Amino acid sequence: MKKSIERILPLCLCLFATISFGNLIAQTTTDVAYSKAVDLMYSQEYLKAATAFNQTQEMAKAEHDHGSYMLSVEAEGVCYYALNFVSALRQTIDKAESYYDQYASVVNDSTRWRWLVIIHKMEACYYFCMIDVDDYAYWKAVDAFENCFYYISLLKTNTHFDDDALAISIKRDLLSLFYKSRQYEDALFEADAIYNYYAGLGYDEYASTPEAHQYNLNFVDASLSYAIVLARCNRYSNTFNVLSQLPPQCEKEPTVLRTRGKILMLQYENDGVDMRDKALAYYKEYLRAKKQELNTQMRSMTEVQREQYWLNMHDFLYDCCRLSDYSPEMLYDLVLYCKGYLLEYNKPKAKSYTWKDVQRRLKKGECAIEFLQYYGPNDTKRLAALVITPNSAKPRFVTIADIDSLINYTLLSGQTLGRALVSPYGADKNAIYNDRVLPTLLWTRQLLEATGGAEKIYFSADGILQQLAIEYMMPDSTRSCRRLTTTRRLMDANKPLNHNKMMLLGGVDYAAPSSAHDMDNDEYAYLFLKPYADNISYLPGTQAEIDTIYNNRQSDQDLKIEGANASDSTFRALANHYPIVHIATHGYFCGILEDGSSLRAVLNDNSMSQSGIVFSGAQFSLKDSSYNLLSQDGLLSAKELAQISLDSVELMVLSACETGLGYITADGVYGIQRALKQAGVKAMIVSLWSVDDAATALLMTYFYRNLKEDKNADLYDAFAKARRQLMTEVKGYAFHPGSLSNKIVNKYAAPQYSNAFILIDVQ
Numbered sequence: 001m002k003k004s005i006e007r008i009l010p011l012c013l014c015l016f017a018t019i020s021f022g023n024l025i026a027q028t029t030t031d032v033a034y035s036k037a038v039d040l041m042y043s044q045e046y047l048k049a050a051t052a053f054n055q056t057q058e059m060a061k062a063e064h065d066h067g068s069y070m071l072s073v074e075a076e077g078v079c080y081y082a083l084n085f086v087s088a089l090r091q092t093i094d095k096a097e098s099y100y101d102q103y104a105s106v107v108n109d110s111t112r113w114r115w116l117v118i119i120h121k122m123e124a125c126y127y128f129c130m131i132d133v134d135d136y137a138y139w140k141a142v143d144a145f146e147n148c149f150y151y152i153s154l155l156k157t158n159t160h161f162d163d164d165a166l167a168i169s170i171k172r173d174l175l176s177l178f179y180k181s182r183q184y185e186d187a188l189f190e191a192d193a194i195y196n197y198y199a200g201l202g203y204d205e206y207a208s209t210p211e212a213h214q215y216n217l218n219f220v221d222a223s224l225s226y227a228i229v230l231a232r233c234n235r236y237s238n239t240f241n242v243l244s245q246l247p248p249q250c251e252k253e254p255t256v257l258r259t260r261g262k263i264l265m266l267q268y269e270n271d272g273v274d275m276r277d278k279a280l281a282y283y284k285e286y287l288r289a290k291k292q293e294l295n296t297q298m299r300s301m302t303e304v305q306r307e308q309y310w311l312n313m314h315d316f317l318y319d320c321c322r323l324s325d326y327s328p329e330m331l332y333d334l335v336l337y338c339k340g341y342l343l344e345y346n347k348p349k350a351k352s353y354t355w356k357d358v359q360r361r362l363k364k365g366e367c368a369i370e371f372l373q374y375y376g377p378n379d380t381k382r383l384a385a386l387v388i389t390p391n392s393a394k395p396r397f398v399t400i401a402d403i404d405s406l407i408n409y410t411l412l413s414g415q416t417l418g419r420a421l422v423s424p425y426g427a428d429k430n431a432i433y434n435d436r437v438l439p440t441l442l443w444t445r446q447l448l449e450a451t452g453g454a455e456k457i458y459f460s461a462d463g464i465l466q467q468l469a470i471e472y473m474m475p476d477s478t479r480s481c482r483r484l485t486t487t488r489r490l491m492d493a494n495k496p497l498n499h500n501k502m503m504l505l506g507g508v509d510y511a512a513p514s515s516a517h518d519m520d521n522d523e524y525a526y527l528f529l530k531p532y533a534d535n536i537s538y539l540p541g542t543q544a545e546i547d548t549i550y551n552n553r554q555s556d557q558d559l560k561i562e563g564a565n566a567s568d569s570t571f572r573a574l575a576n577h578y579p580i581v582h583i584a585t586h587g588y589f590c591g592i593l594e595d596g597s598s599l600r601a602v603l604n605d606n607s608m609s610q611s612g613i614v615f616s617g618a619q620f621s622l623k624d625s626s627y628n629l630l631s632q633d634g635l636l637s638a639k640e641l642a643q644i645s646l647d648s649v650e651l652m653v654l655s656a657c658e659t660g661l662g663y664i665t666a667d668g669v670y671g672i673q674r675a676l677k678q679a680g681v682k683a684m685i686v687s688l689w690s691v692d693d694a695a696t697a698l699l700m701t702y703f704y705r706n707l708k709e710d711k712n713a714d715l716y717d718a719f720a721k722a723r724r725q726l727m728t729e730v731k732g733y734a735f736h737p738g739s740l741s742n743k744i745v746n747k748y749a750a751p752q753y754s755n756a757f758i759l760i761d762v763q
Helices: 029-042 046-062 066-083 086-106 109-129 137-158 164-180 184-201 210-232 236-244 254-271 276-300 303-323 328-344 355-361 403-407 417-422 426-434 438-442 445-450 487-491 523-535 540-553 568-577 618-623 666-679 693-709 715-728
Strands: 366-375 381-388 396-402 456-460 480-484 502-508 559-563 580-583 586-589 611-614 635-637 651-654 683-687 731-736 741-746 757-760
Touching (some): 046 523, 066 086, 164 184, 164 210, 210 236, 210 254, 254 276, 254 303, 276 303, 276 328, 303 328, 303 366, 355 381, 355 487, 366 487, 396 403, 403 417, 417 426, 502 540, 523 635, 559 568, 611 666, 666 683, 693 715, 715 757
Parallel strands (some): 366 456, 456 480, 502 559, 502 580, 580 651
Antiparallel strands (some): 586 611, 611 635, 731 741
């Protein structure tokens, strides 16, 4: 596929190993292996490239080729930086430092300085990735970049080294650091240097070689970056002057259109110059071009290229939120496109719906809400909603809250909402849902007013709301709140559930060895979970859960899979033969999707690899240091799950507990939902946190009993009834200090039990 300008923008990486130092690699088998690894990197197959570079290092060691070894280590670090795989990047830095300590004394000053540039560049990238979790990461990154320039100056002063491209490539990463940290004046200094460097090389409109074509792309990239930073510094006359220097043939490039629109919106927000009509025109033209790209190229793209397309469109959605009050219609349509159509592009009957299509499906007393998380003025992350009622002249955009204010909101328990969300303790979940003020911060007066008093509310969550069961937080309990992955689900036919047969999987033996072959393993998921093998312990409650459900149903057509047989290969082979699939096992929701920026987009959606479900053999494979990744690993990541055909599954129940393997994040939960929808599952029940085994088993037993007793039962009503039964029908004793005695109470009435599971995509 032809590389577009937008594909190049994210590559603000220091790839000087493939540009400046390539001549250091001898024409040997190491050279051939290195070239193949570079090809993988340029194809954005970063994990495969990292593995290939690791193999190149072993070859270089055998040949005592110090230069090739260090270049391969540096290139491996670039790959992990692109993946935002911080722990692996740290290990790569440690490997480079160890090699430096061992061999620095046997090489000349020039080589030693080059190695130090490599090490400090990787350290700078590492701290760049750590900015959101380390208060000092920004300054550590700046120091590392300064060390890079110091050793480059030594090379220039004391050797024949004259490769300015090396310094420029590092400046591009430093520019991204300043921009991400909103140090726009510092960013401007770097952007100016980068722009002047590429402007000096010129633009070759007759580019006939790959090198000339790459320089053209770099020139356009530098121009757009410079223009954006100038706009951030309120220097709009300079901004438009830079854009005017772009060659005419670039004017219709999608990224140029999008950048022009964004700059006009920044000017409107900062100076009040109202060019929103022109900005909207640029955005619409950009969207038209990207839809055309989807229609003509998506099926031929690699999985990584599809991920990049997905992430670019979500970044674009953030940009368009600046037009929320000017064109909410376009914004709602874009949300439908990003949340819905991109999941279905490979289906023959997939259609691109508009807000008008959704409105036509709404009955009297109903409304549709698309929640969205975006960047508002001053780049503050905000939560908002787009609301449609049957009588809406256009969607209504309602601002709800700043995300930071929600995360830092102090519950009545004294805990902040952010800490309570990631806490494994039931008491903290109770604090969230028993808080009287929090529901009014989410279901605000303006939002409730926008619903027009609707009794049935269809909503699609986003961001932090993926972690909250807000359907159980509606201030008016008489209203029905139904969660959808996207409100375009209202366009689906509403058919009764077929519960003639069911597949149940539980009581999984995670320690069981496996000799089965699995060519579709997600290597990134395996590497991410390997340090947490001991956390994947047997769950006896899951065996009792599936036994109870199986015995109560008494159906000869049901299939129960347990122990070592509960493998991911068995699931792949059989799941699509059953309209209901119930899985009781560990689940992991550990992914944090990095936010991109105008200068460095996110390159890979790692949340799809960092969320998933666990099958038999997982602990065995994760603990086996000699394990072959082509064998069955017992892990089914969301990325793998999305590639399985599950279009015959009408209801998937993931009775999977979060195992304490990290933070439960919005992206992790959404990763599973997105995967199941891509696989074709109609509706799903998933958990938001770890739940008591007995409570889970009871909830599911009630749910399936309700379905059995009424063959025409509405899924939503059956599940809502099961939650009420769990809260009211099971009694237990609670110690009462006042009376110094035990008191009979509803054992599972607390939100930690009743609110953990959510039902998705049921009309």
